[in-house]
Structures are given as structure tokens and as C-alpha cells.
Amino acid sequence: MRRSGVRGLIAGLALLVATSVAACTSSPAPPPKTGPSDPPAASAQPGVLRVLAGSELQDLAPVLEEAQKATGVTVQFAWTGSLDGADAVSAGRTDGKYDAIWFPSNQYLHLDEGSKSKLLSETPIMASPVAFGIRSAVLGDLGWGDGSKVTWGNLAEAASGGKLSYGMADPSRSNSGFSALVSVASAFSGANAALTEADVQKATPQLKQFFTGQKLTSGSSGWLAQAYSRAERGSIGALVNYESVLLSMNKTLAADQQLTVVRPTDGVISANYPLTLLSSSAQRERESFQRLTSYLLKEDVQKRISELTLRRPVTAGVAPAAGLPTDRRHELPFPGTRAVADGLLSSYQNELRRPSRTVYVLDTSGSMAGQRLSSLKSAMGRLTGADDTRGVRRFRDREEVTLISFASKVKSTKTHSVPTGAGAQQELASINGDVQALSADGGTAVYSSLQEAYRVIQRQQSAAGDDRFTSIVLMTDGESNEGASDKDFRTFYEGLSSAQKATPVFPILFGDAAKGQLQGIADLTGGKLFDGTGSLDGAFEEIRGYQ
Amino acid sequence: MKRVIGVLTVLLVLGGLVFAVVNRKPGPKPGPNDITLTGMVGSEKGAFFDDQQVKDALKARGLVVNTQSAGSWQMGDLKNDNLDFVFPASQQPAEAIKADHNLKSTPTRPFYSPLVIVTYKSTAEVLRQNNLASQDETSHVWKFSMKGFLDGVENKTTWQKLPNPPANEKPGDLVGSIFLTTTNPETSSSGALYLAMVSYLLNANQVIPAPAGVTQQIGEKLQAVISPQGVMKNSTEEPFMDFVSGNGRPLVLAYESQALELVLKKKAPADMVMLYPDTTVVSDHTIVAFNDKGQRLADALADDPALRELEIKYGFRPSGAAGAAAFAAKVHETQSSIPEARFAFAPDLGVAKVSQATVPTPAVMKQLVDAAKAK
Numbered sequence: 001m002r003r004s005g006v007r008g009l010i011a012g013l014a015l016l017v018a019t020s021v022a023a024c025t026s027s028p029a030p031p032p033k034t035g036p037s038d039p040p041a042a043s044a045q046p047g048v049l050r051v052l053a054g055s056e057l058q059d060l061a062p063v064l065e066e067a068q069k070a071t072g073v074t075v076q077f078a079w080t081g082s083l084d085g086a087d088a089v090s091a092g093r094t095d096g097k098y099d100a101i102w103f104p105s106n107q108y109l110h111l112d113e114g115s116k117s118k119l120l121s122e123t124p125i126m127a128s129p130v131a132f133g134i135r136s137a138v139l140g141d142l143g144w145g146d147g148s149k150v151t152w153g154n155l156a157e158a159a160s161g162g163k164l165s166y167g168m169a170d171p172s173r174s175n176s177g178f179s180a181l182v183s184v185a186s187a188f189s190g191a192n193a194a195l196t197e198a199d200v201q202k203a204t205p206q207l208k209q210f211f212t213g214q215k216l217t218s219g220s221s222g223w224l225a226q227a228y229s230r231a232e233r234g235s236i237g238a239l240v241n242y243e244s245v246l247l248s249m250n251k252t253l254a255a256d257q258q259l260t261v262v263r264p265t266d267g268v269i270s271a272n273y274p275l276t277l278l279s280s281s282a283q284r285e286r287e288s289f290q291r292l293t294s295y296l297l298k299e300d301v302q303k304r305i306s307e308l309t310l311r312r313p314v315t316a317g318v319a320p321a322a323g324l325p326t327d328r329r330h331e332l333p334f335p336g337t338r339a340v341a342d343g344l345l346s347s348y349q350n351e352l353r354r355p356s357r358t359v360y361v362l363d364t365s366g367s368m369a370g371q372r373l374s375s376l377k378s379a380m381g382r383l384t385g386a387d388d389t390r391g392v393r394r395f396r397d398r399e400e401v402t403l404i405s406f407a408s409k410v411k412s413t414k415t416h417s418v419p420t421g422a423g424a425q426q427e428l429a430s431i432n433g434d435v436q437a438l439s440a441d442g443g444t445a446v447y448s449s450l451q452e453a454y455r456v457i458q459r460q461q462s463a464a465g466d467d468r469f470t471s472i473v474l475m476t477d478g479e480s481n482e483g484a485s486d487k488d489f490r491t492f493y494e495g496l497s498s499a500q501k502a503t504p505v506f507p508i509l510f511g512d513a514a515k516g517q518l519q520g521i522a523d524l525t526g527g528k529l530f531d532g533t534g535s536l537d538g539a540f541e542e543i544r545g546y547q
Numbered sequence: 548m549k550r551v552i553g554v555l556t557v558l559l560v561l562g563g564l565v566f567a568v569v570n571r572k573p574g575p576k577p578g579p580n581d582i583t584l585t586g587m588v589g590s591e592k593g594a595f596f597d598d599q600q601v602k603d604a605l606k607a608r609g610l611v612v613n614t615q616s617a618g619s620w621q622m623g624d625l626k627n628d629n630l631d632f633v634f635p636a637s638q639q640p641a642e643a644i645k646a647d648h649n650l651k652s653t654p655t656r657p658f659y660s661p662l663v664i665v666t667y668k669s670t671a672e673v674l675r676q677n678n679l680a681s682q683d684e685t686s687h688v689w690k691f692s693m694k695g696f697l698d699g700v701e702n703k704t705t706w707q708k709l710p711n712p713p714a715n716e717k718p719g720d721l722v723g724s725i726f727l728t729t730t731n732p733e734t735s736s737s738g739a740l741y742l743a744m745v746s747y748l749l750n751a752n753q754v755i756p757a758p759a760g761v762t763q764q765i766g767e768k769l770q771a772v773i774s775p776q777g778v779m780k781n782s783t784e785e786p787f788m789d790f791v792s793g794n795g796r797p798l799v800l801a802y803e804s805q806a807l808e809l810v811l812k813k814k815a816p817a818d819m820v821m822l823y824p825d826t827t828v829v830s831d832h833t834i835v836a837f838n839d840k841g842q843r844l845a846d847a848l849a850d851d852p853a854l855r856e857l858e859i860k861y862g863f864r865p866s867g868a869a870g871a872a873a874f875a876a877k878v879h880e881t882q883s884s885i886p887e888a889r890f891a892f893a894p895d896l897g898v899a900k901v902s903q904a905t906v907p908t909p910a911v912m913k914q915l916v917d918a919a920k921a922k
Contacts, residue, residue, distance in 0.1 A: 123785075332723075
């Protein structure tokens with residue numbers, strides 16, 4: 001008994017350490033990877049609290065190490081997005097696998113009637129409003145002074161006039177994106193209280209204008225920050241994120257990329273990071289939870305949290321870290337029903353945001369035959385289904401989807417445009433038809449096929465002359481063994497125009513794929529590598545947040 | 548690089564392990580004659596049971612108490628295996644749980660606390676200028692006009708529409724509909740008590756005697772005070788902590804104990820003001836013992852002088868004459884040591900002319916909650 005406790009402690013602590021060296025792969029027990037399908041966490045262990053959490057909380061690692069020493073409670077994290085986490089709780093997928101959840105906000109989760117019996121107690125640990133971080137030069141050009149008097153209306157006007165381009169995380173996944181969407185819809189509808197469906201209708205024209213300025217989307221706030229840093233100087237003027245994230249970014253951003261935090265004067269939505277005990281937890285873990293939350297709310301710990309993360313303390317008598325403004329902002333209500341919340345998200349995906357141009361480069365070489373090809377067909381097929389109330393998966397109205405099937409060379413290129421409204425279903429069925437018709441034979445020419453994808457995009461862009469979120473997904477199960485080499489591709493990419501270079505590649509690791517090659521492609525193009533070895537469905541779904 | 552990290556990790560793991568084994572705090576160690584109990588308490592009492600002085604005072608009575616926090620109306624729904632007691636923040640969920648478990652014992656109310664509104668000085672001033680709040684000249688106690696507030700809800704008043712002061716002089720955080728931020732009445736006692744209070748006022752200052760008395764008209768008015776809030780939190784600690792963190796909800800319904808605790812600790816936010824609704828409702832913190840162990844705790848909380856002092860430290864009003872006298876003495880002592888009058892507390896609600904609404908039966912409460920949520 002005692003021995004297993006010690007073993008548990010070692011494993012748990014190793015996990016905690018692993019999170020603080022997340023980029024390295026050699027720690028004895030890497031943190032459990034969590035996609036939308038959230039695989040089971042390790043079974044319950046003494047002194048270990050299994051927590052399904054938002055990846056934003058990685059910045060608390062030093063505090064949690066100190067907490068471990070003070071309380072004997074090790075936090076073992078698995079990461080997922082706020083709204084996916086809410087789904088997991090509601091659907092009972094956290095029962096027995098996690099003891100607690102910890103996301104920026106539980107507001108979306110509270111809209112689900114079923115969640116009431118799943119949550120035992122919720123304790124806010126720290127707070128941060130969702131704000132606009134505006135590059136200082138842009139703020140000056142717009143004549144907004146120190147940014148303390150800016151309204152959502154000012155932001156929309158600047159965006160629709162082409163004077164403000166910004167990045168924002170996908171609201172169907174991320175609490176920061178969703179909070180911004182609710183804030184802006186509240187401001188434009190003139191709603192003085194929680195949004196209704198009529199308010200959303202009323203705000204639609206102004207919302208469309210506002211979202212013409214959104215040039216970056218992301219499934220996670222971490223990648224959004226990276227994309228901002230690597231974007232061509234001046235092309236992205238602002239980021240929507242938590243005040244704490246924006247201020248923390250300034251610690252490493254170059255002088256000309258520094259962000260001024262703007263909390264619009266007509267209201268914001270704040271995250272309060274409730275550490276939440278699940279009612280499925282056992283007595284031993286409930287006691288661990290109690291020890292941990294008491295520790296985290298101590299005055300000295302709250303001060304440390306605020307200084308480390310630039311979030312605001314929630315314990316009375318603790319002053320916020322230096323640099324956090326203390327003038328209050330109206331806190332906007334969060335919609336009171338799931339119908340309003342999901343309706344707003346669905347409008348965002350299918351009507352309000354800029355449409356996407358999405359190119360899939362799919363490996364159908366001989367090695368894909370059998371189970372692998374059926375997994376691919378299933379994962380792609382899920383993106384054409386109708387069962388998706390808040391727009392997490394399915395190809396959106398107005399989206400242009402191109403399927404490039406390749407082996408030794410490109411075998412076929414098929415493009416579909418999903419229309420708005422009633423016709424969408426038929427086009428989605430047609431995409432699925434093309435997916436199900438894929439067959440496997442031949443070698444693997446990864447780089448040549450990617451080059452072809454960039455050329456396809458160039459042709460589509462010049463033919464349509466439009467303005468879309470553009471990205472490439474690359475799915476392969478093997479090493480590139482035919483056609484262009486890594487070096488050839490690098491030369492090809494360097495020769496592209498800056499507009500073309502802005503198209504990222506999101507490779508999916510699958511089967512016997514060469515991880516080094518795929519990581520190299522992601523790094524070169526500003527994309528991100530996804531792991532489809534656990535769940536290919538999960539990887540394809542997660543990437544939707546970046547498209 | 549890989550190896551370095553690997554070694555580093557192992558070192559950290561070992562270092563942490565040694566430290567953890569040496570430094571890990573022991574749980575409460577029961578003596579040979581002590582009994583250990585586990586119970587579920589409203590979140591507003593979590594800090595009380597966590598306090599080392601409380602643990603020591605309970606230990607002196609031979610009790611080692613483990614608690615978990617939950618919303619008062621959640622306690623009945625949650626799995627209650629191995630619990631010795633539950634301690635919700637009002638009598639109604641306590642009675643409901645007692646009935647569910649076929650218990651014979653009478654639930655005990657060791658202490659209570661009226662509902663108040665926490666706000667900022669600047670907001671209280673705006674309310675005063677529009678006759679929605681007033682401050683007594685001698686006692687300095689602030690009162691909030693529930694009738695004025697409910698009339699405003701009826702007329703869809705917003706902060707912008709209040710005539711005083713002119714728009715450019717109003718505090719920037721006062722935007723939108725005027726409502727009290729409460730908890731979800733389905734899960735939390737303070738949210739449910741709020742409906743009790745509003746329904747009493749809507750029913751011509753009479754408690755609604757039977758579910759049928761919750762008319763459609765009353766239901767619509769309850770919806771009008773609840774729905775502008777959008778999604779609500781599940782327990783009273785959360786909106787109060789949001790307030791403390793500076794989150795811009797200007798009027799937050801809380802227990803007097805939450806505000807008083809901070810004032811006694813001298814930790815209240817610098818610009819906090821407490822308003823008593825002119826008709827309020829009292830939260831009767833009621834403990835339901837499932838067995839003799841639970842009953843021993845209930846008795847200790849009700850009659851132990853040391854525990855009574857600690858209850859006051861957390862802002863609760865102990866039951867009974869001795870409790871009231873101790874509470875009044877403490878409030879008097881604190882207020883005389885605070886130069887500013889903005890924290891004025893009313894030890895005697897009757898003297899302060901704060902009237903109290905009667906809380907209806909659980910059946911009526913359920914009807915009120917359903918009506919407010921348009922179910």
C-alpha cells in the first residue's frame with residue numbers, strides 16, 4: 001500500500017515536471033495528451049489529483065510544485081479546450097477518470113442541465129478579463145491614446161475600415177474566443193442584459209464587419225501567440241486573449257511588437273479559473289482537493305500567482321501584481337441558455353467570420369490500404385456530418401474544401417464549395433462521396449504533393465480574388481520516398497510570395513510517418529504538428545479550430 | 548540535451564519526493580477518544596471549517612471534522628455515502644434532506660446571517676442620488692429600497708437611464724440593466740432565498756402559502772429579476788470572490804457574514820459598501836445530523852462558547868440571546884475602531900428597520916424556482 005503511494009507520487013511528480021519542460025520528449029512519463037476524445041488518465045493514486053484542464057494553466061507549474069511540497073498533493077494534468085472539456089463532463093466522460101476540472105470558466109458548462117449533478121464544488125482561484133492586445137504603433141495610428149477609452153464599436157469600425165487586423169481563438173473551442181464573441185455581440189445589439197436570439201440577429205451586420213478584421217484563427221491561445229510573433233511585421237495588429245496572456249507575451253515580444261491591453265469600456269467577460277471538484281471523485285481525492293484549494297487561496301500564494309501569471313487575485317486583501325490596471329469594467333452577462341450560446345457559435349462559423357479555404361493533402365499510398373484507409377475515411381467523413389450544434393467539426397457554410405489525394409504523385413484534386421443554407425447538406429454529402437471513393441496504392445511523394453497544394457491555392461486565390469482563412473492539412477502514414485526532397489521543398493517555399501508563405505501546413509502524424517519530416521514542415525510553414533496515432537478522428541477535429 | 552533533461556527530471560523527482568515525505572502535513576490525528584466525521588457544507592462555511600482555531604476548538608470537544616463544499620440545494624442530489632452530516636445555508640434544504648433520509652432528529656440552527664448587497668462606494672452614491680438607497684445619519688447603516696428596485700425592473704431601467712448624476716459623471720462600470728447578481732436558485736441557497744424575498748414583496752408582503760399562489764404574473768416578475776443575469780454561479784462564494792477580484796458586477800447578493808468576515812479581518816476591498824435590503828431574508832445555517840456523531844457536532848456548534856466566538860470571527864450571528872449579545876459587542880468594538888462609516892453593520896435588524904421576509908415551504912420554493920427559470 002505504502003509502496004504504491006510512493007510510486008504514485010513519483011509518477012505524478014514526473015508529470016508535473018514534464019509539463020514545465022513540455023517541448024522535451026525524454027521525461028520518463030510525458031503528460032497525457034488530450035484531444036477532443038480525451039483518453040483515460042491514469043487510475044486514482046494517493047496524493048494525486050487528476051485534473052482535466054485548459055492548457056493556459058501550464059504557467060502555474062511553479063506554484064503547483066510549491067503546492068506539492070506544502071500539501072503533498074500532486075496535480076496531474078490532462079489538457080483540452082474549455083468547451084471540449086465541458087462536453088466531456090456533460091457526457092460523463094470524466095467520471096472516474098478525473099477528480100477535478102480546471103478551465104478559465106465554467107459558464108458554458110453551467111448551461112448544460114446535466115452538468116449540475118457532475119460538479120461538487122467550484123472555487124475561483126484567479127481572474128483575468130478577455131481583452132484586445134493592440135500593437136502600440138497601431139494604437140497610435142488609430143488615435144486611441146493609451147487605449148483606456150476604446151469601445152467595441154471603435155474596434156469594429158477600425159476592423160471594417162481595414163485599419164485593424166487581429167487574431168482570435170476559435171470560439172467553438174476556446175473560452176477566450178467565445179467570451180470575445182459574446183462581448184462584441186452584446187455591445188452591438190445594445191442588449192443591456194444577457195443576450196437573446198433576437199439580440200444576436202440584431203447585431204449580425206455589425207458583427208460581420210467586425211470579423212472582416214480577423215486574420216488569424218486558432219484552436220489554442222498558445223499557437224495564436226506564436227502565429228502573431230512570426231507574422232510578417234505589421235500584418236497582424238492585435239490579438240484577442242486574456243489580459244494575463246497579453247501582458248505575459250510582452251515579456252518576450254520585440255519592442256515593435258509590444259501589445260497595449262485594451263479592455264473595451266462597454267464591458268468585458270472575465271475568466272475566474274474555478275478549480276472544480278467532480279462529484280464522481282472519491283473521498284481521498286476530495287480531501288486532496290480541499291488541501292490544494294485552501295493552499296492556493298492563501299494570501300502569499302495569491303500574491304505569487306498574480307506576480308507569476310499576471311492574473312488578478314481573488315482573495316481579499318491581496319493586491320494585483322504591478323501593471324494590472326485597477327479601474328473597473330462592466331462585466332457582461334454570459335448567455336443564459338444553451339440555445340442562445342450555440343446559436344451564436346453557429347452564426348459565427350457559418351455566417352459571421354471570414355470563410356475558409358481548406359486544402360487536404362491525403363496520403364493514399366499502398367501502405368494506407370486496409371484499416372488505415374478506413375480510419376482516414378471515417379475521420380474525414382465526420383467533418384461532413386450534420387450532428388454538430390456549435391460548429392466544432394463540420395465544413396462550414398461558405399467554406400471551400402479541396403481534397404488532394406496522392407501516392408507517387410498527385411492522383412486527384414477535387415474542390416467543393418459549401419453553399420449557405422439548405423444546399424449545404426448536399427455538398428457535404430458530395431465531399432463525403434469523394435472521401436469514401438479514395439483507394440490506396442503507390443509510393444509516397446509528400447513534398448511534391450505539398451508543392452502542388454500551394455500551387456492549387458495560388459490558382460484558386462487568383463481566380464476568386466477573395467479573402468479567406470487559408471491552410472493546408474497533410475496526412476501521411478510514411479516517409480516521403482518519391483518526388484521532391486525536403487531540401488527541394490524548402491527552396492520552393494522560400495521562393496513563394498509573402499502572401500503564399502502565410503499559408504500554414506498542419507501535418508498529422510499517423511502510422512509509420514517520419515515525425516522529423518512532419519515537424520520540419522510545420523516549423524517551416526508556421527503550422528503545427530498533430531498526433532493522429534491515438535485518435536485520427538480527434539486530430540482531424542482538433543485541426544478544425546485552426547482552419 | 549535529452550539526457551540532461553532526463554537527469555534533471557530524475558533529480559527533481561527525487562528531490563521533490565524526499566521533501567514531500569519529510570514535509571507532508573499529517574491529516575488531523577484523532578486521539579483515542581476522538582471521533583472523526585465527514586460532512587458537506589455550504590461553500591460560505593468552507594473557510595470556517597478550514598480554520599485551525601476551529602479545528603482546535605472542535606478537537607477540544609473530541610471532534611475531528613472533514614468537510615467538502617457544495618451548493619445547499621445540490622447536497623440532496625449528490626451521492627451522500629459515508630456522510631455524518633450536511634450543513635446547508637438555509638432551513639429548507641435541511642428539511643428536505645431530513646425528509647429524504649427519514650430522520651427523526653430536529654435539524655439545529657447554530658447561527659444565521661441576513662442577505663445583504665455588496666457594492667462599491669461610487670455605486671452606492673449613485674443609488675442614493677436616485678432614491679434607491681439611503682444611509683442612516685446616526686447608525687450609518689445603508690439600506691437598499693427593494694420596492695424602488697423592483698419598480699425599476701418592471702420599467703427595464705438601466706444604469707444609463709438613472710437621472711442622477713449626468714451621464715458624463717457616472718462611474719464607467721455602471722452600464723446595462725440594474726439587477727442583483729445572485730447564484731443559481733436551483734443549486735444554491737442564497738439564490739433561492741432571493742426568490743423567497745422577491746416573491747414575498749410581490750405578494751403584498753405576505754409569504755405565498757401554497758404552490759398555486761405562484762401566479763403567472765409573479766412568475767414573469769421573477770423571470771425579470773433572474774434572466775438578465777444570464778448564466779449564474781452555483782454557490783455563494785463564487786460571485787463574492789468575483790466581487791473581491793474587482794469583477795465589474797456592481798450589485799452582488801451575499802451573506803452578511805461574508806462581508807463582515809472581511810471587515811473583521813481588515814481585508815475588505817477599500818471601496819466596498821454593504822447595503823441591507825429594506826426587506827431582507829435570513830439564511831438559517833442549519834445542520835442535519837445523520838447519526839450521533841453528527842449530532843455531537845451540531846451540539847458543539849450551538850453551545851460551545853469558544854466556537855461561538857469563532858462563528859462571529861467568520862461574520863455569522865450565533866443563535867440565542869448570548870450569541871446575539873456577543874455578536875453586538877464584537878460589531879460595536881469593530882466599528883468604533885474603523886474611522887470610516889461605510890462598513891456600518893446593523894447588529895439588531897429590527898432597530899435598523901430592516902424587515903424580514905418569511906421563507907415559504909419547500910413545495911412553494913420549488914414552484915418559485917421553476918417559475919423564475921420559466922420551466
